[in-house]
Amino acid sequence: MKEATLTIMSVLLLCLCFAIPASGQLRGRKSETSTPPPIAAEIRATPAYAEVVLRKTELESMLEELLVSYQEEFPKVRNTRYELGLLEAELAGMGRFTKDEAGKLTLALGKLIVRRAELRTEYWIVTSKYDDTHPDTKKAKRKLEIFDKAIKDII
Secondary structure, eight states: OHHHHHHHHHHHHHHHHHHHHHHHHHHHHHHHHHSOOOOOHHHHTSHHHHHHHHHHHHHHHHHHHHHHHSOTTSHHHHHHHHHHHHHHHHHHHHTTSOGGGGGGOOHHHHHHHHHHHHHHHHHHHHHHHSOTTSHHHHHHHHHHHHHHHHHHHHO
16 A cells, blocks of 8 residues: 555656646747847838738737637637738748848838738638648639749849
């Protein structure tokens, strides 16, 4: 009886020893990714940045409205969150531009970036339903490639 109790206690102690550092590591990783690097004021003052922020704000508002009536698993909620994540990544990516390159961040580029995020979301939705050989998947991929090329040409 004593041996069984000692074995159980040692297993629990080992689990506890490994669980505490692991949870600390998870918290550390989360806090590192939740703080994006600061973006220069010149970049934040560009029309492209403003256009992306506008769409992000619209999606955040729509998401709050959806969450009043629907759960997280609802497709529209998931799709909106996906597009929001894409736009947040685009905003963070704009931080890599230098002050001298701020002139490239025009309104047209902002509109292209917003539309590309919409197309990426559509492509994500279609690929979750169909395989790569389906005509809808091919169409969505081709549209996305066209916008990617246009953005690369400007940047």
